[in-house]
Amino acid sequence: MDETLETLTEEFIHEFCYDDTEDDRILKLYHERHGQSSRSKPRKSIFRDRETGHRRFVNDYFSPNPVYPEQFFRRRFRMGRHVFLRIVDALSNFDPYFQQRVDALRRKGLSSLQKCTAAMRILAYGVSADAVDDYVCIAESTAVEGLKKFVSNVVTIFEGEYLRKPNSNDVQRLLQMGEARGFPGMMGSIDCMHWQWKNCPKAWKGMFMSGHKGVATIILEAVASSDLWIWHAFFGVAGANNDINVLDRSPVFDDVLQGHAPDVNYTINGNNYNMGYYLTDGIYPKWATFLKTIPRPQAEKRK
Template identity: 60%
Template structure:
């Protein structure tokens, strides 16, 4: 992650939740820094590392790492939901259609793709429901719609079971919205 982006998120999270402000304990010693707490949360989200592993590298205990993750996720949603974690508005749709037009795809809102991620830490009991013939190893399927600028305005993880691109699309809220007539209206 770019350092400027990391620092911007850190500042936003600190202003949203005072959990990320440094505190002094009963002995007068300063507690964990906001940087340690956010780094722990980002490492767990980005790399899937267990909370108890972070003690060795970041000097943060397992329960504090989990608490930091919960506060971080709540803060990110609270701060960025209105701008980034939402459906496209009519202005966004006009911008997406303009991007598609410029690239020779009039009427295209974005590019839909289903990615198969190898789930190396899949619990043994779940191997059967997350393994298919495509890869032969447990995978998670992520369906996304992204614009040219990589704005991901739709994401959906496939459910357990016979996960392939067709079943993920069958269960996708994006296509449910199209069928039910609540998808973004595109004027061609």
């Protein structure tokens, strides 16, 4: 009976303490108070002053007179402060994990700002979960758990609004944006780029090796508008790829091939057109849905 009670107590502590280093400290106090020794070698306990970390973080970026102004925030977080706060607010309302709670010692847990910042910096800089500990005051295991929840919740919350193909209203907005910039009928820009895969498994490096970079990369095909709405992203194709063979496997024009292209009507030089196009560079094929940035290249390099 005592062993069962001890097991349940440990499970309760692990469930309601939101920093793994606090688990060890509370378990140690529990065992000492009951004259018992821990059944496993305890991990070294690190006292993270997460309350002070939260106050310092707010003072640096979110106070009325922050230490670092907006341009520093955008450079370090890869987005504007208002966008970041919208994501934090949405996650806090959607998942209780991102709400600040109180642990078994009546101490405040990690705030939503701390958890989201840890996830953002891991994603933005490709660093390990341990690299954000010294500033955000978050344990490695907590950072990994928060990153997984952050990614899945962002997809769940924002997929219907952002991670989708344009509807009729979006098409009209994209056409107006293109026409205002001298490109009537343009739906956006399409291109590919290589992202270095620093931690690519050795067994896969041959499949993802990039010739012109000499390192393992993942090629990303994306369609973006001038206001940076990326409504199509296709990546992860193995092989020595370029824009052409990625396009051959991409689903970006599946709707067009099936006759479900959005209605687009515009006039240029007295000619009426009913198919939108995408701005591309010179490597793409001469399709009606592509418009090269240099329509009549002269020199060999431009060709």
